[in-house]
Amino acid sequence: MKKSHIIAIVVIAACIAIIIATAGDASTYVTFDQAYEMASVGNKTHIHVVGDLKKDDAGNIVGIEKSADNLSFSFILIDENKKEQKVFYNEPMPPDFTRSEKVVVIGSYQNNSFIASKILLKCPSKYQEEKIKTTSL
Amino acid sequence: MHYLIGDLGHLFVILSFVTSIISAFAYWKAAHASTEEQLAWLQNARVSFYLHGSAVLGVVVALFVIIYNHYFEYHYAYSHSSRHLPGQYMISCFWEGQEGSFLLWIFWQALIGLFLIKTQRQWEAPVMVVFGLVQAFLASMILGVVIPGLDIKLGSSPFILLRDAMDDPIFKLQPDFIPKDGSGLNPLLQNYWMVIHPPTLFLGFALTLVPFAFCMAGLWQRQYDAWIKPALPWALLGGAILGLGILMGGYWAYETLNFGGYWNWDPVENAVYVPWLVLIASIHTMIIYKNNRTALKTAIILNIAVFVLILYSTFLTRSGILGDASVHSFTDLGLSGQLLIYLLFFTGVAIVLAAVRWKEIPTSEKEASVYSREFWIFLGATTLCLMGFQVLLPTSIPVYNRLIEILGGESNLAPPADQIGFYSQWQLWFGVLVALLSGTGQFFWWKRIDKNTLLKELAYPVLITLIVFAILISLTRIYDPAYLVITLAGVYLIVSNVKVLLSVTKVNASLSGGALAHIGVGMMLIGVMFSSGYSTVVSLNNTGMLISKDLPTEFNRDNLLLFINEPRTMAGYEIEYRGERVEPRNVAGYVNKNDIDLTLDPYKVVAKKDILFKGKKILNAKDTFEINPENTYYEIELRKNNEVVAVLYPRVQINPSMGGFIASPDIKRNVTRDLYTHVSLPMNREEEPEWSELEEIRTRINQQFFVNDYVAVLEGVTRITEIEGFELSDTDVAVQAKIKVTGERDTYYAEPIFLIRDRTQVGRLPSEVNDLGIRITLINIHPDSNEFTLGLNTRQKDWVIIKAMEKPLINILWLGTGVLMVGFSIALVRRFKEFSKAA
Numbered sequence: 001m002k003k004s005h006i007i008a009i010v011v012i013a014a015c016i017a018i019i020i021a022t023a024g025d026a027s028t029y030v031t032f033d034q035a036y037e038m039a040s041v042g043n044k045t046h047i048h049v050v051g052d053l054k055k056d057d058a059g060n061i062v063g064i065e066k067s068a069d070n071l072s073f074s075f076i077l078i079d080e081n082k083k084e085q086k087v088f089y090n091e092p093m094p095p096d097f098t099r100s101e102k103v104v105v106i107g108s109y110q111n112n113s114f115i116a117s118k119i120l121l122k123c124p125s126k127y128q129e130e131k132i133k134t135t136s137l
Numbered sequence: 138m139h140y141l142i143g144d145l146g147h148l149f150v151i152l153s154f155v156t157s158i159i160s161a162f163a164y165w166k167a168a169h170a171s172t173e174e175q176l177a178w179l180q181n182a183r184v185s186f187y188l189h190g191s192a193v194l195g196v197v198v199a200l201f202v203i204i205y206n207h208y209f210e211y212h213y214a215y216s217h218s219s220r221h222l223p224g225q226y227m228i229s230c231f232w233e234g235q236e237g238s239f240l241l242w243i244f245w246q247a248l249i250g251l252f253l254i255k256t257q258r259q260w261e262a263p264v265m266v267v268f269g270l271v272q273a274f275l276a277s278m279i280l281g282v283v284i285p286g287l288d289i290k291l292g293s294s295p296f297i298l299l300r301d302a303m304d305d306p307i308f309k310l311q312p313d314f315i316p317k318d319g320s321g322l323n324p325l326l327q328n329y330w331m332v333i334h335p336p337t338l339f340l341g342f343a344l345t346l347v348p349f350a351f352c353m354a355g356l357w358q359r360q361y362d363a364w365i366k367p368a369l370p371w372a373l374l375g376g377a378i379l380g381l382g383i384l385m386g387g388y389w390a391y392e393t394l395n396f397g398g399y400w401n402w403d404p405v406e407n408a409v410y411v412p413w414l415v416l417i418a419s420i421h422t423m424i425i426y427k428n429n430r431t432a433l434k435t436a437i438i439l440n441i442a443v444f445v446l447i448l449y450s451t452f453l454t455r456s457g458i459l460g461d462a463s464v465h466s467f468t469d470l471g472l473s474g475q476l477l478i479y480l481l482f483f484t485g486v487a488i489v490l491a492a493v494r495w496k497e498i499p500t501s502e503k504e505a506s507v508y509s510r511e512f513w514i515f516l517g518a519t520t521l522c523l524m525g526f527q528v529l530l531p532t533s534i535p536v537y538n539r540l541i542e543i544l545g546g547e548s549n550l551a552p553p554a555d556q557i558g559f560y561s562q563w564q565l566w567f568g569v570l571v572a573l574l575s576g577t578g579q580f581f582w583w584k585r586i587d588k589n590t591l592l593k594e595l596a597y598p599v600l601i602t603l604i605v606f607a608i609l610i611s612l613t614r615i616y617d618p619a620y621l622v623i624t625l626a627g628v629y630l631i632v633s634n635v636k637v638l639l640s641v642t643k644v645n646a647s648l649s650g651g652a653l654a655h656i657g658v659g660m661m662l663i664g665v666m667f668s669s670g671y672s673t674v675v676s677l678n679n680t681g682m683l684i685s686k687d688l689p690t691e692f693n694r695d696n697l698l699l700f701i702n703e704p705r706t707m708a709g710y711e712i713e714y715r716g717e718r719v720e721p722r723n724v725a726g727y728v729n730k731n732d733i734d735l736t737l738d739p740y741k742v743v744a745k746k747d748i749l750f751k752g753k754k755i756l757n758a759k760d761t762f763e764i765n766p767e768n769t770y771y772e773i774e775l776r777k778n779n780e781v782v783a784v785l786y787p788r789v790q791i792n793p794s795m796g797g798f799i800a801s802p803d804i805k806r807n808v809t810r811d812l813y814t815h816v817s818l819p820m821n822r823e824e825e826p827e828w829s830e831l832e833e834i835r836t837r838i839n840q841q842f843f844v845n846d847y848v849a850v851l852e853g854v855t856r857i858t859e860i861e862g863f864e865l866s867d868t869d870v871a872v873q874a875k876i877k878v879t880g881e882r883d884t885y886y887a888e889p890i891f892l893i894r895d896r897t898q899v900g901r902l903p904s905e906v907n908d909l910g911i912r913i914t915l916i917n918i919h920p921d922s923n924e925f926t927l928g929l930n931t932r933q934k935d936w937v938i939i940k941a942m943e944k945p946l947i948n949i950l951w952l953g954t955g956v957l958m959v960g961f962s963i964a965l966v967r968r969f970k971e972f973s974k975a976a
Contacts, residue, residue, distance in 0.1 A: 003505075007516070011519060018527045018530060022527075025553045026531060027550075027553055029549040046554035047554065048551040069678070069698050070938060090695075091694075092817045092938050094818075096798050107554075117554070
């Protein structure tokens with residue numbers, strides 16, 4: 001066998017390994033029910049859940065609880081299937097958290113509570129602003 | 138309204154688009170024409186490209202005039218700039234928007250094109266055809282023209298008026314309305330790195346076009362190998378500039394963003410990292426071909442791949458396809474289709490051209506020996522491509538989802554949850570492989586080595602490597618097996634290249650570029666390993682206050698709550714929060730917020746007293762000075778053995794129109810480690826603080842009492858005739874108490890006022906001591922007993938929550954970057970000289 005063939009085989013093997021690993025490590029966008037199911041069968045992989053913050057009729061966000069020392073907080077997220085879930089996050093609440101339109105939480109269920117290791121906020125971008133500040137006139 | 142400048146700019150955009158097409162066409166004709174006709178076509182082509190260059194310059198000037206003069210009737214100026222923006226950041230405004238960054242890219246390519254016309258006689262026509270076409274595609278992105286009949290908008294112009302871009306009712310009432318101020322530049326970009334990082338990166342992007350254009354020209358003109366010599370120095374320059382641009386981005390992230398590092402494996406970063414890796418691989422294959430006449434086909438494929446990857450990354454980052462996958466907010470300007478055509482056009486043309494000519498490309502049948510440098514360089518290039526593939530595959534996940542959706546399926550694939558861990562674990566092992574290959578390859582590059590001399594040649598470097606490794610390990614105490622391997626590989630790479638460097642410089646110093654560049658890579662590998670692998674959060678919370686009992690015990694927290702003037706211990710330091718500061722715009726230093734009076738203009742404040750900074754007077758009492766009201770700095774003092782070793786000023790910017798809250802770190806830099814600190818949560822000053830219930834005490838002059846555990850004493854009560862500039866009338870009586878409160882660090886005075894208006898109405902003006910969290914009210918005066926009743930309220934003291942990380946040996950990374958760049962410079966000077974000698 002020629003050396004170039006050996007190299008080619010090794011490269012192909014490496015590519016396959018990379019593809020398999022990527023497929024294995026890729027996370028998924030799921031709902032809270034699916035996430036709970038995964039956790040209950042012992043699957044501890046972190047998944048993405050996209051949802052909205054719970055709001056009352058007047059549009060105020062409800063269900064945010066901060067720890068006494070402000071170092072962590074929890075909130076209620078409603079996923080696409082309208083399921084409500086309390087999510088814990090062990091960082092202080094980002095000040096623009098309540099302004100966000102959509103929240104993506106990355107994490108998993110542990111002992112029936114959803115613990116986020118990371119949250120991504122989708123804030124209304126300034127590009128979407130349709131109003132011009134006329135007050136500065 | 139300044140219509141002229143915008144119309145002029147738009148005209149220049151159209152002109153640059155048209156002239157680039159004409160120039161490409163004329164160059165195409167020149168490449169095919171007979172000798173007598175050729176000159177005429179060349180002349181035409183050159184004139185069109187000169188016109189193109191001038192038009193591009195015209196666009197740049199027009200856009201800059203609009204930004205610089207605050208013509209807010211234009212959308213670009215309104216949405217990227219504001220009146221209070223310091224001059225140097227006007228330049229950043231220019232490329233904050235997508236249109237401006239396309240323009241920057243076009244500008245660099247036009248400049249490079251002009252340079253190539255002057256220097257490349259033989260290659261001018263075919264190379265400039267490619268340039269002309271690329272310029273036409275890029276110019277079309279900012280064209281902003283609607284094709285009549287089809288109703289398709291081509292490109293997004295930077296010269297559209299605000300009233301056309303925004304659907305605001307004000308324009309119906311008042312079509313000529315011009316906002317007084319713009320909405321400003323994203324605060325994250327108000328940083329000197331953002332003035333130089335984008336132009337560097339886009340110059341790198343632009344430079345990758347040159348080797349691609351040469352490669353295409355070579356294939357087209359059947360000059361299958363002659364293109365390598367002129368292309369190589371440009372590829373090296375591109376590798377250096379693009380690498381520098383990427384690292385500048387990393388350094389900016391380290392200094393400005395608060396994720397605690399310089400590299401986040403975000404899709405945006407990956408999109409430039411992958412082409413760079415492949416570019417480095419292509420440079421190596423081009424060097425193999427120059428030395429040994431092998432690997433030509435690989436060099437051609439890689440050169441095409443680099444350019445296609447640049448186009449792909451442009452598509453990824455600008456089409457909005459990354460939407461849910463990236464923390465960066467991308468705006469879809471509706472260019473997705475155009476970007477896709479751009480990508481597919483050049484990919485298609487390049488593949489078809491290469492396929493048509495494939496059989497004609499000379500190949501060498503001989504197998505490279507294991508003892509040849511070609512063998513090792515080739516393995517290295519292969520590894521670099523695999524590294525790129527490993528990053529590209531998961532970064533494209535949103536693209537797969539979209540493709541499956543288009544095909545009617547459904548896919549819920551998300552990027553790996555722990556991006557940093559996922560990529561790092563692969564990339565570090567690839568890094569080890571690259572280090573071993575390039576360390577060994579360098580020996581073969583320098584000397585002919587065969588089976589018999591191998592042992593002799595490698596013995597010393599390996600021995601030295603082991604000794605250095607042993608010393609390093611005993612000093613740093615690494616035990617993790619993976620990290621041990623990485624360190625060993627890094628040391629080996631450095632040692633072997635130092636040996637080669639020493640031998641090379643004896644012969645000819647101009648050949649030392651390769652060795653130096655590889656030493657730089659070795660240092661970067663070690664720097665990355667230590668600073669990331671051993672990055673530790675040092676601000677661990679140990680108060681034990683938990684939010685919920687349901688939570689598992691490993692729910693530990695990485696942030697530290699600091700109350701003002703209350704020292705805590707952290708990472709061997711005594712750490713103390715000293716209060717909020719502002720930064721004067723024209724003087725270096727920070728000013729305590731308690732020492733300034735606000736004015737009606739939020740950008741101007743007045744000093745209450747002489748302002749000292751680090752023992753030096755920087756401002757006089759009553760001085761008015763400018764600040765940026767968005768920025769607050771939190772003074773954090775670090776002490777060791779009661780001596781101040783550092784004062785850090787992490788920053789928080791509050792800018793509601795930009796999405797709120799942005800924290801930037803401050804870094805205590807030591808030779809061996811950085812202490813990286815940022816604010817996680819500041820106090821909300823908008824919220825009224827919760828005061829305790831009023832406590833009343835009776836006291837006399839010079840009698841001590843306690844408030845919020847601080848010793849206080851009423852020093853005196855005096856009658857006053859005016860309150861805050863308002864003259865009191867004869868019927869009013871006002872007295873002011875002076876109460877001294879001794880804090881941990883400073884002495885404060887509270888001066889509450891007791892007022893009787895028209896002999897009947899009683900008014901009380903309490904006085905707050907911000908730093909101590911107390912409020913004192915003078916409630917009553919008892920002349921009969923010489924006593925006074927004071928009301929005391931307390932609140933939670935001022936606080937801030939910080940996160941701090943330690944990054945060991947990060948300076949080796951930055952130093953390695955410098956060495957890599959020096960190596961690149963030496964190599965490319967050598968190759969440019971080689972080329973100009975040959976020409």
